[in-house]
Amino acid sequence: MKNYTCHFSMLVAIMLLIISCSSPEDITPDPVNDDREYIPLKELFKDHFPIGAAVTPNHMDSRTPHGRTLIEHFNSLVAENVMKPDALQRVKGTYTWTNADRIVQFAKENDMKVRGHTLTWHSQTPDWFFYDENGDLHTPEVAMKQLEEHITTVVSRYKGDVYAWDVVNEAMFDWDPNGQIIYREDSPWYKIMGPAYIDSAFVYARRADPDAKLFYNDYNSIFSWKRNKIYDLVKRLKDNNIPIDGVGLQGHWNVGVSEQDIRTTLDLFRDLGVEIQITELDLSVYLSSDEPGSEVYTDAFNLRQKIAYPMIMKILLDYSDIITGVTFWGIGDDVTWLDRPGRRHFPFLLDEQLKPKPAYLEVQKLIRR
Ligand code: XIL
Secondary structure: HHHHHHHHHHHHHHHHHHHHHHOOOOOOOOOOOOOOOOOOOOHHHHOOOOOOEEOOHHHHOOOHHHHHHHHHHOOOEEEEOOOHHHHHHHHHOOOHHHHHHHHHHHHHHHHEEEEEEEEEEEOOHHHHHOOOOOEEEOOOOHHHHHHHHHHHHHHHHHOOOEEEEEEEEEEEEEOOOOOOOEOOOHHHHHHHHHHHHHHHHHHHHHHHHHEEEEEEEEEOOOOOOHHHHHHHHHHHHHHHHOOOOEEEOOOEEEEEHHHHHHHHHHHHHHOOOOOOEEEEEEEEEEOOOOOOOOOOOOOOHHHHHHHHHHHHHHOOOOHOOOEEEEEEOOOOOOOOOOOOOOOOOOOOOEOOOOOOOOOHHHHHHHHOO
C-alpha cells in the first residue's frame, strides 16, 4: 500500500511536470515588470479595423488616466449609456445633448470615430415612448410617429459625426433552441406593432443621414439558435430594400467561447453581403456562471485569457475583409458593467491600472513577431 502511494505520487509529479512543460510553446511567460514593449491597440490593428471603447462622459478628459488611455489605444468611441433613448429624450420633446456632445467633441479632438448606440431598444427607453397617460399601450400610429421623431432628431444632430448607428438593438427572442419564437415578443415595441418598428427604424435613420452605416445589433448572436433568426431578419430586410449595412455582434463572451461558433457566424453573414462589427467585446474570465466568483485575477484566469484572446483576434483578422470595427465594452478591468461584489470579470486587454495584460502581448504577437 505504502509502495503504491509512493508510486502514485511520483506518477502525479511526473504528470505535473509534463503538463507544465507542454503548455503551448508560443505562450510567453508573464513579464516580471511593466516595461515590456507594447504597441498601442489602434496601431496594432490599423491596417484591419478601428478599435473602439465604450465610454462615459467623465472619461472625456485627456488629463485623466482613462482619457489618456483612450487617446493612446483607441480610435473609435461609443457611449456606454448616454446616447440611449432615456438619456437623450427622458421627457417627450425635451432633448439633453450635453453628455453625448462631450463624447463627440472628444472624439473629434482626438481624431476618433464615433458609433451611435442605440436608437431603438426595449430597454433604457422611457415609458412615454410606449404608454399613454392611462398606462395603456399607444396605438401603432402614435408609437411609430414618436420613433420617427426621435430617430430623425438624434441622427440629424450627429450627421457627419456619428459614422455608424445601432439602429435596432436586441429585437430577437433570446433563448429558444427549437426556434419557435422569432422576435422578442415582450418588447413594448413588438407588443404595439409587431416587427414593423424594425423596418421603419432603418428607413428613418437612412433618411436622416444617408451616409451613416446602419446596424442591427444583438447578443448571443454566435449561437445557432439566435444567429439563424438574425440571418432571416437581415435577409428579409434586404429583400425588402430596407436600408441595413451591417450586423453588430455584441461579443459579451467568456474565455470558453467556441472558435467554431464565431467562424460559422461570420461565414453565415458573409453570404448576406453585410459588414460585421464586434460592438461590445468583453471576455469574462469564467467558463460558466456556475463557476465560483473571485475578486482577484488568478493565474488560471490569466492563462485562459492568454489563450482565448489571441484565438478571437486571429479570427477577426482572418475575416477583416468584412469586419469593419471592433469595440470593447469598456476600457480596462477597473470598470465593467459585468462586475458584482465577490465576482469580478476582468474582461479586457488592459488591466485595472490600464496597463497591457499578458493576454495583450499574446494578441500583439499575431501581428508583430
Ligand atoms: C449596459 C451598460 O453597460 C450599463 O452601464 C447599463 O446599466 C445597462 O446597459 N447590451 C447593450 C448595452 O446593448 O447597451 C448594454 O450596456 C449591455 C448589453
